[in-house]
Amino acid sequence: MTPGTARTKPAGRRGGAVPRLAVRGARLVATLAVTLLGLLFVTFLIGRVVPVDPVLAVVGDRASQSTYDAAYIELGLDKPLYQQFWIFLKNALTGDLGTSILTKKPIVEDIKRVFPATLELATAGILIGTVFGIPLGVLAAVRQGGIADQMIRVFGLIGYSAPIFWLGLLGLLVFYAKLDWVAGPGRIDISYEYSITPATGLLLLDSAMQGQWDAFRNVLAHLALPALLLGYFSMAYISRMTRSFMLNELAQEYIITARVKGVSETRIIWVHALGNAAVPLVTVVALSYAGLLEGSVLTETVFAWPGLGQYLTNSLQNADMNAVLGGTLVIGIIFVGLNLLSDLLYNLLDPRVRRRK
Amino acid sequence: MKHFAKLAAAAAVAAIIGAPMTAARAETPPDTLIQAWAIDDIITLDPAEVFEFTASEILGNSYQPLVGYDVKDVSQIHGVIAESWTVSEDGKTFTFQIRPGMTFASGNPITAADPVFSLQRAIKLDKSPAFILTQFGFNAGNVDEKIRQTGDMTFEFEMDQAYAPSLVLYCLTATVGFVVDKELALSHEQDGDFGYDWLKTNYAGSGAFTIRDWRANEVVVLERNDNYSGDAPAMARAIYRHIPEGATQRLLLEKGDIDIARSLGSEEITALQDNPDVKIESGVKGSIYYLGLSQKNEYLSKPEVRQAMKYLVDYATIADTIMKGRVKVHQAFLPEGFLGALNDTPFELNVEKAKELLAEAGVPDGFKVTMDTRNTPEITAIAEAIQQTMAGAGIEMELIPGDGQQTLTKYRARNHDIYIGRWGPDYQDPHTNADTFARNPDNGDDAASKPLAWRNSWDIPEMTAKADAAVLEKDTDKRADMYLELQAEHQQVSPFVIMFQEIEVLGIRENVDGFVIGPSFNDNSFKKVSKSE
Numbered sequence: 001m002t003p004g005t006a007r008t009k010p011a012g013r014r015g016g017a018v019p020r021l022a023v024r025g026a027r028l029v030a031t032l033a034v035t036l037l038g039l040l041f042v043t044f045l046i047g048r049v050v051p052v053d054p055v056l057a058v059v060g061d062r063a064s065q066s067t068y069d070a071a072y073i074e075l076g077l078d079k080p081l082y083q084q085f086w087i088f089l090k091n092a093l094t095g096d097l098g099t100s101i102l103t104k105k106p107i108v109e110d111i112k113r114v115f116p117a118t119l120e121l122a123t124a125g126i127l128i129g130t131v132f133g134i135p136l137g138v139l140a141a142v143r144q145g146g147i148a149d150q151m152i153r154v155f156g157l158i159g160y161s162a163p164i165f166w167l168g169l170l171g172l173l174v175f176y177a178k179l180d181w182v183a184g185p186g187r188i189d190i191s192y193e194y195s196i197t198p199a200t201g202l203l204l205l206d207s208a209m210q211g212q213w214d215a216f217r218n219v220l221a222h223l224a225l226p227a228l229l230l231g232y233f234s235m236a237y238i239s240r241m242t243r244s245f246m247l248n249e250l251a252q253e254y255i256i257t258a259r260v261k262g263v264s265e266t267r268i269i270w271v272h273a274l275g276n277a278a279v280p281l282v283t284v285v286a287l288s289y290a291g292l293l294e295g296s297v298l299t300e301t302v303f304a305w306p307g308l309g310q311y312l313t314n315s316l317q318n319a320d321m322n323a324v325l326g327g328t329l330v331i332g333i334i335f336v337g338l339n340l341l342s343d344l345l346y347n348l349l350d351p352r353v354r355r356r357k
Numbered sequence: 358m359k360h361f362a363k364l365a366a367a368a369a370v371a372a373i374i375g376a377p378m379t380a381a382r383a384e385t386p387p388d389t390l391i392q393a394w395a396i397d398d399i400i401t402l403d404p405a406e407v408f409e410f411t412a413s414e415i416l417g418n419s420y421q422p423l424v425g426y427d428v429k430d431v432s433q434i435h436g437v438i439a440e441s442w443t444v445s446e447d448g449k450t451f452t453f454q455i456r457p458g459m460t461f462a463s464g465n466p467i468t469a470a471d472p473v474f475s476l477q478r479a480i481k482l483d484k485s486p487a488f489i490l491t492q493f494g495f496n497a498g499n500v501d502e503k504i505r506q507t508g509d510m511t512f513e514f515e516m517d518q519a520y521a522p523s524l525v526l527y528c529l530t531a532t533v534g535f536v537v538d539k540e541l542a543l544s545h546e547q548d549g550d551f552g553y554d555w556l557k558t559n560y561a562g563s564g565a566f567t568i569r570d571w572r573a574n575e576v577v578v579l580e581r582n583d584n585y586s587g588d589a590p591a592m593a594r595a596i597y598r599h600i601p602e603g604a605t606q607r608l609l610l611e612k613g614d615i616d617i618a619r620s621l622g623s624e625e626i627t628a629l630q631d632n633p634d635v636k637i638e639s640g641v642k643g644s645i646y647y648l649g650l651s652q653k654n655e656y657l658s659k660p661e662v663r664q665a666m667k668y669l670v671d672y673a674t675i676a677d678t679i680m681k682g683r684v685k686v687h688q689a690f691l692p693e694g695f696l697g698a699l700n701d702t703p704f705e706l707n708v709e710k711a712k713e714l715l716a717e718a719g720v721p722d723g724f725k726v727t728m729d730t731r732n733t734p735e736i737t738a739i740a741e742a743i744q745q746t747m748a749g750a751g752i753e754m755e756l757i758p759g760d761g762q763q764t765l766t767k768y769r770a771r772n773h774d775i776y777i778g779r780w781g782p783d784y785q786d787p788h789t790n791a792d793t794f795a796r797n798p799d800n801g802d803d804a805a806s807k808p809l810a811w812r813n814s815w816d817i818p819e820m821t822a823k824a825d826a827a828v829l830e831k832d833t834d835k836r837a838d839m840y841l842e843l844q845a846e847h848q849q850v851s852p853f854v855i856m857f858q859e860i861e862v863l864g865i866r867e868n869v870d871g872f873v874i875g876p877s878f879n880d881n882s883f884k885k886v887s888k889s890e
Contacts, residue, residue, distance in 0.1 A: 050763075051759075051763055051766055051767065052760075052762045052763050052766050053762065053765075053766040053769070056762055056765060056766060056769075057400075057762060058400075059484070059485045060408045060409070060485040061765060061769075062408065062485060062486070062488065062783060063484070063485040063486075063487075063488065064483075064487065064488040064491065064806075065805055065806070065807070066483060067483050067484060067485060067487060067488070070483060101400070102397075102400050102573065103400070103573040104400065104401060104557045104558065105558070105573075110573070113572070114574075169604055169605070172605065172608050173608065176608065176612070177608045177611060177612060184605075184608060184609050184612060184614050185600055185605050185608075185609065186598060186600075189614075190385070190386075190389065190391060190576075190596055190598070191386060193576070301601055301602060302602060302605060303605075304393075304598065304599060304600040304601070304602070304605060306572070306574055306575040306599065310574055311574065314397050314574060317760050317761070317762060318762055319762055
């Protein structure tokens with residue numbers, strides 16, 4: 001944003017920046033800790049009241065009583081609830097989230113394996129959603145009530161309300177099966193599966209860093225459709241919110257002031273109005289991103305995408321509480337982290353805060 | 358404002374067209390078999406613990422048992438790792454002779470020490486399938502003495518009773534009896550766990566393929582075992598991809614990105630039938646679909662009501678339409694293909710007869726009852742069809758949906774009215790199902806053994822005694838007759854409405870031959886699969 005633009009919003013109270021920052025920081029950390037603790041506690045309780053026997057997931061339906069009893073004790077289910085929770089917490093603080101009863105591996109290792117798939121997909125999705133969502137939202141606001149506005153709103157409404165599962169299958173049918181523009185379900189073709197050494201788990205990055213360009217293209221071809229689908233879904237939301245923020249800004253007095261001063265319309269829209277609308281938009285984009293990072297269960301199912309969503313659903317269905325708690329913790333951290341980030345950006349973008357600097 | 362129009366146009370065009378990616382695509386390689394299946398049921402690869410469909414199939418192609426059977430005629434039992442065996446005079450002890458010259462994939466030679474270790478290990482670890490072996494009187498305390506090596510290539514297997522030899526041999530064909538490389542497993546032992554921790558995700562077998570990689574919910578990769586004692590498989594690699602959706606599998610199969618689709622639904626099967634590049638193959642499996650009627654329920658405990666329920670299922674319609682080709686009508690507890698299986702189907706939808714029976718039971722206007730229904734599409738569809746036909750006789754059935762673990766938890770706690778279930782045999786002997794459908798040694802709440810008859814609170818001391826006698830009968834023909842008689846009685850009086858037997862249906866690319874669909878999942882074999890160009 002350029003300095004000296006016409007902003008006529010009241011400034012906040014001034015105060016000693018450093019001590020106040022320290023206090024705010026401490027308060028923030030405390031809030032985060034309490035939020036995560038509460039989240040874990042509620043998840044733990046829900047996991048324990050769900051009418052599902054976790055021992056069954058370990059030993060199956062046919063095991064003898066002695067097998068069943070041994071697994072019951074091994075899972076620590078013979079201990080009182082508060083003790084089970086305390087053991088979980090203590091271990092979690094040392095970075096040990098326990099072992100998954102389904103994959104038989106440490107949860108941390110499992111999450112390390114599935115999260116990059118979701119991160120790659122969600123990042124591609126949010127980029128597409130933001131790059132298209134914001135201009136379309138601006139256009140709809142500027143042309144309020146016109147044809148463009150109506151079309152964008154309908155386009156957004158479809159993206160927002162069509163079942164993603166159905167859209168995914170339709171997309172596969174058209175772009176993969178019929179047109180052959182993109183690759184099918186999965187992250188990579190089997191033939192390239194072992195040509196990339198997993199480093200970050202983000203296959204695009206790994207293949208690019210290793211100069212495996214054929215594999216890179218293959219990964220991109222697999223990523224394209226699910227990313228476009230998720231992008232469309234988040235674009236629908238982002239464009240709707242952009243439109244409403246922009247309408248709000250365009251009705252403000254400072255816009256009229258700017259017009260009177262002879263500032264060009266382009267500048268008014270893209271710099272003044274969008275500049276101010278960007279502040280709440282950051283939160284919208286961050287929350288959309290967080291939503292995508294949870295792993296979109298249906299998208300991951302249709303596209304056989306081995307991500308967090310699929311992992312968590314499977315864990316939930318099998319009462320694999322350690323995995324559910326671990327996954328919830330990761331999602332909690334993402335949410336809290338992105339909230340924090342959007343707060344920081346909010347402060348950075350908000351002229352009242354900037355002016356204090 | 359023109360730039361908006363340009364911008365919008367550009368955005369729309371880019372979004373809709375999304376520059377076509379002529380990606381570096383690859384058809385399935387000629388020496389690799391790629392299957393799409395829901396492989397999220399795999400929790401371990403250790404033969405002492407494996408009890409799930411997918412993992413059983415993987416082990417069936419990568420490990421070897423002492424004895425096997427012909428999948429086309431299961432009464433033909435032959436040695437695999439065991440060359441021969443004899444049974445002692447008193448019928449309690451088997452002596453096995455190991456086939457010479459066989460090796461594990463690791464290169465270690467196979468001696469009697471390996472099956473002895475494998476069986477002892479499975480019993481001491483006491484994981485899910487251990488009961489298949491412990492039913493012969495073994496436990497962690499006595500197994501070292503009862504299963505003993507008597508020479509380099511011989512060992513003895515001493516049981517507490519003289520069980521039918523066929524029962525013993527069939528139990529040894531189950532995955533829990535697969536032979537593990539003792540030296541390799543023990544080299545990875547931690548805290549006296551017999552290599553359990555390592556073997557969950559690793560491999561120590563001697564089968565046609567080795568297990569190279571398993572990534573949960575993603576992929577399993579098998580590779581040809583160069584030390585395999587049988588004919589070398591044509592495929593250098595066999596891969597399972599986790600593709601849970603039938604519709605997605607169909608797309609991949611039609612494109613040729615996979616060779617075999619394993620979880621196709623009725624709609625997909627119908628659609629693929631006209632595709633010249635794909636063939637549909639099927640084989641009868643041992644799983645049966647049934648309703649369990651809790652005898653705790655005041656209505657369901659009346660014999661006439663139980664009988665009436667059996668006339669209120671439209672077997673033919675469900676098999677022909679809802680499950681189209683994936684089940685066949687079967688109404689006895691032993692699946693077709695088992696020794697002594699009863700293939701009579703005396704029941705069909707007959708609302709009038711059911712009404713008469715309900716009137717005899719003193720409930721002419723029907724009653725209300727609930728059915729716990731696993732929320733899979735097929736079980737839900739079957740349940741809804743039954744709900745509709747039951748209503749014809751005034752039985753108001755409320756369906757309580759839940760996921761598999763949830764409905765099972767409730768069922769095992771005997772908290773249901775009716776449970777709609779699917780039961781697969783654990784090994785190829787008739788006792789596997791007689792043991793659960795027709796035995797209930799103790800109907801008390803804290804019984805040590807909790808078979809399906811117990812779950813439905815069906816107290817049957819006489820029938821239990823008959824099932825126990827059949828286990829000890831050495832004459833195979835006589836034994837088969839005992840099971841036929843048992844099923845005929847069970848069919849009429851039991852609180853089980855046995856409805857269908859499962860048929861496994863595969864969509865296979867036209868150029869792929871040699872996949873064998875066996876009666877159980879560990880009999881499904883791709884050892885002989887070949888691909889023509």
